[in-house]
Amino acid sequence: MAGHMARTSGLIMLVLGMTALDLADAQVALAQTRYVEPGDAPPPRRLRRPRARIRVAPAYPYRTFSTTYPVPYEYEYPGPGAVRQCDSRLVPENRPSGPVIVPRMHCWWER
16 A cells, blocks of 8 residues: 555656646746837838749640650650751861861751
């Protein structure tokens, strides 16, 4: 019976000690809050910037259907309505037989 009584009183002391610690934490938290005078203005609020919008364009803008098989090339370039533009010129090249003029061509696609 004495062991039961000691265990019960120990449990009661433990609960009272934890309650006292909890009340002490509450008092510290209340002491740390800032007192605001009745005439004080609240601190200014920070303005939040709108979220950045990211525009995503499909790699194949003119194809309206989906395929389960991969295409053999990275992009279906240039697509319909594109026109090939070329620029050509003659460029001198130094060769073992001597300087030679050779044609060079550079092409690109335009819409």
